[in-house]
Amino acid sequence: xxxxxxDGRQIEVEPGTSVIQAADLLGVEIPxxxxxxxxxxxxxxxxCLVDVExxxxxxxxxxxxxxxxxxxxxxxxxxxxSRAVKGVLEFLLVNHPIDCPxxxxxxxxxxxxxYMHPDYGQHPSQVNPGExxxxxxxxxxxxxxxxxxxxCVMCSRCxxxxxxxxxxKELQFIRRGNHVELVSFQERALQDPYAGxxxxxxxxGALLSRDFRFKRRVWKLDYTDSIxxxxxxxxxxxxxxxxxxxxxxxxxxxPDVNRSWLCDEGRLSYKTLDVAPRxxxxxxxxxxxxxxxxxxxxxxxxxxxxxxxxxxxGALASASGTNExxxxxxxxxxxAFPQHLLxxxxxxETEAVRERQDxxxxxxxxxxxxxxxxxxxxxxxxGLEGLVDEAEAGRLGALLLLYYPPLVGEDSEETKxxxxxxxxxxxxxxxxxTHHLPYLAAAKILLPVAAWSEEEGTYTxxxxxxxxxxxxxxxxxxxxxxxxxxxxxxxxxxxxxPETEPGRVFAEIADxxxxxxxxRYNELASRLATAYPPEGRMPYGQDGFTGR
Amino acid sequence: MAKTASRVVDVRAxxxxxxxxxxxxxGTLAGLGVTLRNMVRPQHxxxxxxxxxxxxxxxxxxxxxxxxxxxxxxxxTACYLCETVCPAQCISIDAKEVEDPRIExxxxxxxxxxxxxxxxxxxxxACPEEALIMxxxxxxxxxxxxxxxxxYGIEDFTGRSEIAAYGAGFRPHPEYPLVESYVPxxxxxxx
Numbered sequence: 001x002x003x004x005x006x007d008g009r010q011i012e013v014e015p016g017t018s019v020i021q022a023a024d025l026l027g028v029e030i031p032x033x034x035x036x037x038x039x040x041x042x043x044x045x046x047x048c049l050v051d052v053e054x055x056x057x058x059x060x061x062x063x064x065x066x067x068x069x070x071x072x073x074x075x076x077x078x079x080x081x082s083r084a085v086k087g088v089l090e091f092l093l094v095n096h097p098i099d100c101p102x103x104x105x106x107x108x109x110x111x112x113x114x115y116m117h118p119d120y121g122q123h124p125s126q127v128n129p130g131e132x133x134x135x136x137x138x139x140x141x142x143x144x145x146x147x148x149x150x151x152c153v154m155c156s157r158c159x160x161x162x163x164x165x166x167x168x169k170e171l172q173f174i175r176r177g178n179h180v181e182l183v184s185f186q187e188r189a190l191q192d193p194y195a196g197x198x199x200x201x202x203x204x205g206a207l208l209s210r211d212f213r214f215k216r217r218v219w220k221l222d223y224t225d226s227i228x229x230x231x232x233x234x235x236x237x238x239x240x241x242x243x244x245x246x247x248x249x250x251x252x253x254x255p256d257v258n259r260s261w262l263c264d265e266g267r268l269s270y271k272t273l274d275v276a277p278r279x280x281x282x283x284x285x286x287x288x289x290x291x292x293x294x295x296x297x298x299x300x301x302x303x304x305x306x307x308x309x310x311x312x313x314g315a316l317a318s319a320s321g322t323n324e325x326x327x328x329x330x331x332x333x334x335x336a337f338p339q340h341l342l343x344x345x346x347x348x349e350t351e352a353v354r355e356r357q358d359x360x361x362x363x364x365x366x367x368x369x370x371x372x373x374x375x376x377x378x379x380x381x382x383g384l385e386g387l388v389d390e391a392e393a394g395r396l397g398a399l400l401l402l403y404y405p406p407l408v409g410e411d412s413e414e415t416k417x418x419x420x421x422x423x424x425x426x427x428x429x430x431x432x433x434t435h436h437l438p439y440l441a442a443a444k445i446l447l448p449v450a451a452w453s454e455e456e457g458t459y460t461x462x463x464x465x466x467x468x469x470x471x472x473x474x475x476x477x478x479x480x481x482x483x484x485x486x487x488x489x490x491x492x493x494x495x496x497x498p499e500t501e502p503g504r505v506f507a508e509i510a511d512x513x514x515x516x517x518x519x520r521y522n523e524l525a526s527r528l529a530t531a532y533p534p535e536g537r538m539p540y541g542q543d544g545f546t547g548r
Numbered sequence: 549m550a551k552t553a554s555r556v557v558d559v560r561a562x563x564x565x566x567x568x569x570x571x572x573x574x575g576t577l578a579g580l581g582v583t584l585r586n587m588v589r590p591q592h593x594x595x596x597x598x599x600x601x602x603x604x605x606x607x608x609x610x611x612x613x614x615x616x617x618x619x620x621x622x623x624x625t626a627c628y629l630c631e632t633v634c635p636a637q638c639i640s641i642d643a644k645e646v647e648d649p650r651i652e653x654x655x656x657x658x659x660x661x662x663x664x665x666x667x668x669x670x671x672x673x674a675c676p677e678e679a680l681i682m683x684x685x686x687x688x689x690x691x692x693x694x695x696x697x698x699x700y701g702i703e704d705f706t707g708r709s710e711i712a713a714y715g716a717g718f719r720p721h722p723e724y725p726l727v728e729s730y731v732p733x734x735x736x737x738x739x
Contacts, residue, residue: 101627101676102653138649214643214653217628 002068007077019061019072020048030074031085031114033092033203034155035062038259040164045155046088047114051078058084075119085120093125095133095178097150105205107218111153133178142189144196144264145207149181152206158182158198165261166360168192182206194360196267200250201260211268212248221247224472227459229320229368229452230266230408232353233361234461237262239270239453239472246270246453246473257461263362269407270453276405276435279448280477291478295485298430298445299492302398303336305428311397312339314387314426317378319344319367320404322457323466323516324505325482326369326376328498329402332486336493339397341390344373345383346415354462363462366406368452372460375515388418391425398428401443402482405435407452432482448479455481457502458524466516468524604684608717609667611685612660614705615678622702623679626655630671630680638664639671655702662688663698673720681726682717685710 003012004022013022018041023030033045043063050061053071058081061072075082093115100106115121135149154173159182162171170185170192184190190198199209221240228235228249235258240248249270251262282294289297306313315333317326326344333340352365374380382389390396399422405411416439423429423442431443434451456471475481487500499505506521595602604610615623626643644656660671672680690697705711716726 101629102625138652214626214645217632219632220628 002066002070004066004068004070004072006072007074013066015065017066019050019052019059019064019066019070022066023061023072023074028074028076030061031089031110031117031120032062033110033153034157036157036160036201036260037253038165038255038261039157039160039201042156042160045092045153047085047092047120049081049084049088050074051081082119086123089114089121090123090126092153094127095135095150097132097134097137098129099151103148103151103205104208104213104218105151105202109205110203135179135181140189141184141207142191142195144210145190145198146210146213147182147184148206148208150206151204152182153204154180154182155203157201157203158207161197161201162192165197166192166194171198193264193358193362194261196264197251197261200262209248216242216247222472224453224470225252226453226469226472227368227461227467228262228266228269229459229469230263230269230366230406231357231363232365232367232370232462233258233363234368234459234465234467235262235266235361236467237266241472244473246273257463257465257467258361261361263360265362265408272405272407273434273451273453276437278451278476279433279436279446279479282448282478283443283446285444291480291488294445294447295488296492298447299336299489301428301445302400302430303493306337306339306397309397310339311395312341312390313337313398313400314341314343314390314396314422315400316343316346316384316387317373317402318346318404319349319370319373319378320406320452321369321402321482322455322459322469322502323369323372323376323509324457324500324502325402325486326373326378327505327509327513328483328486328490328500330377331498332490332493333400335490341382341387341396342378343381343383343387344370344378345380347384347412350374350380365462366408368461369459371462371464372458372466375460375464376509376513384415384418384422388422388425391422396426398430399423399426400430400432402432402449403440404433404451405437432485434479447485448475448477449482449485450475450479454479455483455502457481457483458506458521460515464515466519466524468521470525598687604686604714604717606684606715606717606722608682608684608686609669609672610683610714610717611662611688611700611711612671612705613681613683613711613716614658614702615681616706621651622654622658622706623677624655624658625651625653625677625679626658627653627676629674629676633670633674635668635670636664636666638662658702658705659699660705661695661699663695669718672718675720678719678721678724681719683711684714684717686714 001012002015003010006023006026006028009026011022011026013025020030020032020035030048030050032048034042035048041062043060046060048061049058051058051073073081075085100112106112137148137150139147139149141147159171163169168191170190171182173180174183175181196209198207221242224239226237226239228237236252236254237249238252239246240250249267251258251260253260281288282291283289284294284297302313313333317329330342333342349365349367349370353370355364357364420439420442429443430445430447431440432447432449433440434449453472454475458466458468460466483500483502483505487498490498503521510516510519617623626641628641631639631641638661640659641655642657643653646652646654669682672682688698
């Protein structure tokens with residue numbers, strides 16, 4: 001395999017690797033606008049010029065494949081490359097409006113970062129601000145994206161994304177020279193269901209998210225790595241939050257799951273957490289209760305309604321819970337109730353878990369952990385529908401339900417009606433949930449649990465990949481992680497003092513469940529897919545220079 | 549170094565040698581003299597605050613002022629530079645979209661908790677548009693304990709008559725003229 005030397009450091013790479021990829025592997029920064037690891041290289045921005053020994057002129061690192069014995073010098077080591085890159089950047093900035101104070105990209109903008117670097121920028125401007133070519137600002141490109149044509153550097157990442165990744169082909173450049181401008185097809189709103197990605201891949205502030213527009217300066221945000229819980233694909237994402245509120249979700253690069261993309265539904269899924277009011281305190285028979293009392297009451301009422309009457313407990317945990325939660329749920333039900341029906345299906349999760357909704361990322365099953373439930377010993381048994389039948393026949397003593405409203409879309413009316421019917425039919429019911437929902441109103445005991453983004457744990461995606469999600473924000477009031485609540489129930493049923501800390505529960509799972517064998521929680525938690533913008537570099541504020 | 553014997557002074561004997569009938573009163577009378585002399589001197593140092601106030605320097609860092617455009621709208625575009633630079637972290641801003649495409653962005657909320665503010669003036673120096681300057685207003689005593697009582701919003705920074713009464717204070721580029729109409733306030737004072 002070819003061995004290449006970049007700035008005096010050697011690396012052996014696969015044949016066909018480009019110089020910029022080899023530099024990324026070495027951790028040598030080469031500035032770039034148009035190159036993106038998940039898009040075809042085009043070499044139009046000329047920002048990645050490097051000096052290669054034996055070549056008469058600097059070449060673009062993104063479109064030059066390495067050959068054995070190649071000696072490359074980046075702008076950090078070669079004055080020639082540095083001068084070339086400075087010239088390119090000066091050209092790109094000729095018509096830049098320099099409206100950073102009102103630009104949402106400021107703080108994570110490649111133009112800003114590169115200009116401030118002594119090897120690429122910091123040249124004095126030779127352009128009179130009055131002579132700059134002005135273009136359209138605040139162009140409406142539909143509900144997701146706002147275009148500012150003046151800030152565009154014509155890197156064509158968005159054009160290539162729209163053409164090669166989603167195939168909607170909605171963006172193109174028009175005119176020439178100084179007057180090149182990005183336009184959407186017939187100036188219509190973008191139809192692309194992945195349009196949110198334009199704001200991520202745009203290296204400057206030209207394409208901006210409408211949802212995040214003027215919400216918060218990026219250097220004010222805190223970042224937490226997580227997994228999208230919108231469907232069974234399990235896209236890697238980063239939760240950006242401020243002051244305990246989620247401000248935006250952006251994809252993390254994981255070539256095996258979602259590459260660098262995220263669908264718009266997943267991107268906006270955090271908003272569904274606010275649609276219904278949250279359950280803030282435990283409720284027993286319609287009245288607020290204290291956690292200690294209510295946990296004891298829940299356990300004893302469930303057991304007297306089943307054991308006393310020789311009837312089974314219907315236990316249904318929706319596949320939106322983490323692996324740790326589902327595991328404790330199963331252990332509690334199996335240990336405390338000799339007769340039980342352990343279910344996880346609300347509708348047709350098991351059939352839909354691998355079913356694609358489109359050709360890119362979205363899947364039909366809107367539960368993030370269907371595969372995890374199957375691996376943890378939940379079976380595709382009678383499901384919710386079967387439990388309703390059992391209850392109608394009077395063969396169900398009580399119901400224990402762990403229910404999370406879906407983050408993307410809603411459960412079907414049929415499912416909701418079945419839940420209502422089930423809660424009406426059973427004499428005792430304990431529901432662990434996040435939101436006050438009309439179809440859960442008949443629950444005898446309601447226990448508030450942490451929603452997605454408020455608890456730590458692992459999810460298993462449709463491929464069977466176990467992925468770790470960290471806790472980003474705090475739960476409202478008395479809501480607690482579901483694993484802890486189930487731990488409380490177990491304690492009251494005198495099954496010792498179970499571990500409820502996710503890392504320890506995971507160790508227990510890895511010990512006992514074949515699908516999890518050999519996995520370590522700490523390794524999963526540290527296996528960070530690269531945060532998206534700009535590749536391999538920490539966004540401003542994470543390198544110790546933070547505004548907060 | 550050899551130690552030399554010091555001269556021993558009998559302090560008490562020395563004092564009695566100088567004692568007269570007015571022993572102990574000369575110092576008091578000298579002090580009274582200073583008081584009397586200053587009482588009749590024409591120069592007054594003490595003023596009748598708060599009815600009378602002293603003029604402060606043009607560089608005085610008092611309560612902030614949000615300056616206005618000629619049409620009366622805020623100059624501030626909510627770039628958050630002041631919030632970012634503030635060492636006391638007492639500024640909090642929310643931004644909103646505005647119709648005018650040349651402006652795009654404006655603050656929907658601009659609050660400074662003056663009870664936490666250290667009046668360092670960094671916010672004013674950070675402002676790229678001189679949208680935030682300081683006034684010469686300094687008396688901020690309030691009778692309520694709640695933090696809100698000293699948290700000033702947009703109306704407080706633009707609509708109070710005190711701003712004009714005290715005049716503009718610190719701004720980073722005094723070589724540029726301050727347009728009078730930009731400084732809000734009911735009564736135009738000395739700027």
